[in-house]
Amino acid sequence: DIQMTQSPSSLSASVGDRVTIxxxxxxxxxxYLNWYQQKPGKAPKLLIYAASSLxxxxxxxxxxxxxxxxxxxxxxxxxxxxxxxxxxQQSYSSPITFGQGTRLxxx
Amino acid sequence: EVxxxxxxxGLVQPGRSxxxxxxxxxxxxxxxxxxxxxxGPGKGLEWVSGISRFSDxxxxxxxxxxxxxxxxxxxxxxxxxxxxxxxxxxxxLYYCAKAKAGAGTGTFDYWGQGTLVSVSS
Numbered sequence: 001d002i003q004m005t006q007s008p009s010s011l012s013a014s015v016g017d018r019v020t021i022x023x024x025x026x027x028x029x030x031x032y033l034n035w036y037q038q039k040p041g042k043a044p045k046l047l048i049y050a051a052s053s054l055x056x057x058x059x060x061x062x063x064x065x066x067x068x069x070x071x072x073x074x075x076x077x078x079x080x081x082x083x084x085x086x087x088x089q090q091s092y093s094s095p096i097t098f099g100q101g102t103r104l105x106x107x
Numbered sequence: 108e109v110x111x112x113x114x115x116x117g118l119v120q121p122g123r124s125x126x127x128x129x130x131x132x133x134x135x136x137x138x139x140x141x142x143x144x145x146x147g148p149g150k151g152l153e154w155v156s157g158i159s160r161f162s163d164x165x166x167x168x169x170x171x172x173x174x175x176x177x178x179x180x181x182x183x184x185x186x187x188x189x190x191x192x193x194x195x196x197x198x199x200l201y202y203c204a205k206a207k208a209g210a211g212t213g214t215f216d217y218w219g220q221g222t223l224v225s226v227s228s
Contacts, residue, residue: 001169032211032213034210034214034215036152036215038152042220043202043218043219043220043221044152044202044215044218045218046207046214046215046216049207049210049214049216050210050211050214053210055216087151087152089152089213090213091210091211091212091213091214094157094166094213095154095166095167095168095169096142096154096157096213097154098151098152098153098154099151100151101151101152
């Protein structure tokens with residue numbers, strides 16, 4: 001199974017900050033890497049697919065990059081509604097696996 | 108509008124069975140693979156199972172293999188998860204999720220709100 005390691009596990013940032021979350025996979029996943037946002041009590045929401053493609057309806061302040069084993073989710077200017085937990089997920093091989101999550105708090 | 112509505116969750120004793128359902132609407136159901144993903148209380152996301160458009164390709168997480176069975180009825184626009192020999196480790200919110208077109212398998216663009224399964228004596 002492909003192991004997913006996200007960092008940091010949690011962070012606190014201010015509105016307007018640039019925020020970066022990283023995801024490392026235990027073996028190559030090419031660009032089969034997705035990012036989701038989950039708010040408390042809600043289902044996850046797809047933000048980025050195929051490492052760098054923005055899902056329809058997602059604000060352009062969200063971006064993704066990387067390939068192989070190292071990936072990054074960036075929020076260019078943090079907004080109050082961006083709080084929640086962010087998960088990376090690989091769809092390169094079965095079983096599909098998720099990172100442990102990064103909890104983002106707004107200061 | 109795409110809608111996925113799960114049902115069938117509840118409180119069940121260890122060793123018993125439960126069948127989850129997911130009613131899909133707002134898209135052509137048999138055009139997409141479908142999945143179950145679960146989230147234990149206070150925990151992260153865990154992929155449980157996936158099924159291709161015409162049920163010819165099915166996969167399971169090792170944690171449920173041999174106990175859970177995924178199926179779909181394209182005529183009824185419905186996805187199912189038969190869960191047998193339940194253990195306390197299966198306690199979770201179970202989400203139904205739809206595959207995103209053109210993104211390979213395993214990318215989930217729509218999720219239901221989940222159905223809660225609690226396994227306890």
